[in-house]
Amino acid sequence: MRKVILLLFLCHAASAVTHSLKYFYTASSGIPNFPEFVSLGVLDGQQMDYYDSNIKKVIPKQDWMAKNEGPEYWETQTQASIGDEQTFRGNIETAKNRFNQTGGVHIYQRMYGCEWDDETKEVKGYEQFGYDGEDFVTFDLKTQTWIAPKQQAVITKHKWDRSKVDYEKHYLTQECVDWLKKYVNYGRSSLMKTELPSVSLLQKSPSSPVSCHATGFYPDRALMLWRKDGEDLHEDVDQGEILPNHDGSFQMSVDLDLSSVKPEDWGRYECVFLLSGVKEEIITKLDKAVIRSNETSTPLIAIIIAAVVILVVIIGGVGLFIYRKKSAKRPPSPVNNPEVMEELNPKA
Known part of the structure; x- marks a missing residue:
């Protein structure tokens, strides 16, 4: 698949x-x-x-x-x-x-x-x-x-x-x-340029889904997904829309529901971002150490809200x-x- x-x-x-x-x-x-x-x-x-x-x-x-x-x-x-x-x-x-x-x-x-x-x-x-x-x-x-x-x-x-x-x-x-x-x-x-995004893992609370968020990419033809053991996930995943940033670039996110993810299995999950015109994948492992909580991600949330307003x-x-x-x-x-x-x- x-x-x-x-x-x-x-x-x-x-x-x-x-x-x-x-x-x-x-x-x-x-x-x-x-x-x-x-x-x-x-x-x-x-x-x-x-x-x-x-x-x-x-x-x-x-x-x-x-x-x-x-x-x-x-x-x-x-x-x-x-x-x-x-x-x-x-x-x-x-x-x-x-x-x-x-x-x-x-x-x-x-x-x-x-x-x-x-x-x-x-x-x-x-x-x-x-x-x-x-x-x-x-x-x-x-x-x-x-x-x-x-x-x-x-x-x-x-x-x-x-x-x-x-x-x-x-x-x-x-x-x-x-x-x-x-x-x-x-x-x-x-118009023909390509810009790779910065990718972050965000979570509002320990019980909330983990959101893999990519921002700053161009063009808006992109794919983002979660994988487990190299296989694409379709269940327990919520795919977000591609939204514009104020500078002409784009952002998107895909959420992973952790309710069925065992703590010992976190290392088997990864977020994958693919951009049109770029062969290489951007892979981000599911790791508690790199997840930004609600408190640390406030500025990013503000950016997302601003982007929605622009849209x-x-x-x-x-x-x-x-x-x-x-x-x-x-x-x-x-x-x-x-x-x-x-x-x-x-x-x-």
Whole structure:
């Protein structure tokens, strides 16, 4: 079993050439000390740029973006984002009206983008809208239809099914991919790098599971598991998700339940970390002497919490965004014509 899983991972790692371009937008109301509008772009897990309604400026978040695009690009993006911010104020009011809401905290979200495998040439695209943490309307590229899980979104679904399917398909499968390839060329040296993590064993209390935690690795294509006598464990193991760190690297953990582990058998267990593009395994033996308890791991826990907050902000940065300037160099929004603006703007 160990050889099968390792072989599958190594085969996946060798062919892991899928790139992704995603844009996240958020409009909010009723949240003190938080921008009413936020937008950001993410390429292969790395944030490229950022704008919010407080700073009123689109700024690069990677050196390779700053070096390859000049002042005109960033000024164009800034002006477009300022216009989008105004549109968003109207859009969130429209959503509140549809749900018969007045005050309170509300968030309208959007995420759109594409994936491209530069080996198989396979292309995937997605366009999703959410309101107050729940799905609002989503485009299904396979069926080429809009899906409205909420009754309040049905009017939007019907309108977009009539007018936005062809453009949506063209954008997600062609235009977005063209921009994705351009940005990948900008950041190729950075995107193709590999960084190994530091690995620690953590435990809250003597009766708690032992968590094998790896942080600081890149890219986010990694595998982490527990083994006993060289065999992969599937029972008494809790696999965690890969989460982003503030510096662009990633972290993950896998927990081992000690309730069925005899004290004399600890030496038979080991935590194994594998990173895409790296053949060597990072192995950490289960050893009481190296386990960090809850008291000694407080700073690390704080880092984990901070990373989760970053993830929430990024995922929550999904928003309803309408490009008003066709001359913008960033990939234009799939929803960027007067019909949709009329649909979502309460003043129209």
